Amino acid sequence: MPEGDTVYRAAGRLRNALVGQVFTRTDFRVPALATVDLSGRSVSGVRSRGKHLLIDVDGEHGIVSIHSHLGMDGAWDVYGVGARWRRPGFKARIVLDTNVSQCVGFELPVLELLTDADTALSYLGPDLLGPDWDAAQAVTLIAARPDALIGSALLDQRLMAGVGNVYRSEICFLRGVLPTRPVSEVEISPLVDLSRKLLYANRNRVERVTTGNTRRGQQLWVYGRRAQPCRRCGTPITRDTLGENGMERVVYFCPRCQT
Ligand SMILES: [Zn+2]
Numbered sequence: 001m002p003e004g005d006t007v008y009r010a011a012g013r014l015r016n017a018l019v020g021q022v023f024t025r026t027d028f029r030v031p032a033l034a035t036v037d038l039s040g041r042s043v044s045g046v047r048s049r050g051k052h053l054l055i056d057v058d059g060e061h062g063i064v065s066i067h068s069h070l071g072m073d074g075a076w077d078v079y080g081v082g083a084r085w086r087r088p089g090f091k092a093r094i095v096l097d098t099n100v101s102q103c104v105g106f107e108l109p110v111l112e113l114l115t116d117a118d119t120a121l122s123y124l125g126p127d128l129l130g131p132d133w134d135a136a137q138a139v140t141l142i143a144a145r146p147d148a149l150i151g152s153a154l155l156d157q158r159l160m161a162g163v164g165n166v167y168r169s170e171i172c173f174l175r176g177v178l179p180t181r182p183v184s185e186v187e188i189s190p191l192v193d194l195s196r197k198l199l200y201a202n203r204n205r206v207e208r209v210t211t212g213n214t215r216r217g218q219q220l221w222v223y224g225r226r227a228q229p230c231r232r233c234g235t236p237i238t239r240d241t242l243g244e245n246g247m248e249r250v251v252y253f254c255p256r257c258q259t
Helices: 006-020 135-143 152-155 165-175 188-201
Strands: 025-026 044-049 052-057 064-069 076-082 092-097 101-106 110-114 238-244 247-253
Touching: 006 044, 006 052, 006 076, 006 101, 006 188, 092 188, 135 188, 152 165, 152 188, 152 238, 165 247
Parallel strands: none
Antiparallel strands: 025 092, 044 052, 052 064, 064 110, 076 101, 092 101, 238 247
């Protein structure tokens, strides 16, 4: 599942492929952008902001940014010119060609053009993998929601940007707190520091690891491990859901190690 680390890595790949290059063809396969043509324009930068990805394109009237969000299943692939895609073509939402590569975004629930991306994304909290990461600000923003459940606060991108569903379960386990505890009962600063540490450690890894053990099946403490024994105490891991903005999202925890 794409989280801040996934998007950071995708931005790196796209940056290597696109910055300084000129689009020879662009194909937006979403109705709202079907007539957009950015061919002949050059890419000045690629950035990630939490779980959002921005491709900045130069133009006559300033920079326009291709904004995408990977959602649950989205991905950006970089291919050599003429190479066969690794995913089905009908899932492609955008195809960007240059003389040296082809970048394809698949299953992107958000794809739009922004003329002022910084303002449009200013609602996001400090970016865990951003050059301007500000731990103190994240702590302040989270602490200002004392009644929120900590599991929900960790996913709230307005408070801190980058944590997704996998990390929030892992972070709560590692701090020994139940995701349903209110923010007011949790030490926020170590939780924020741990979030940064985990995402930073995984920023260049293809497979996410929170246990320190890179062997397949050993990489996570609790996420996806329903009814399997806790790696610390042997108690079966519990799977439950927490409501976020009217949407139920799954959460995993050890009912013994976490209180
Ligand atoms: Zn346990």
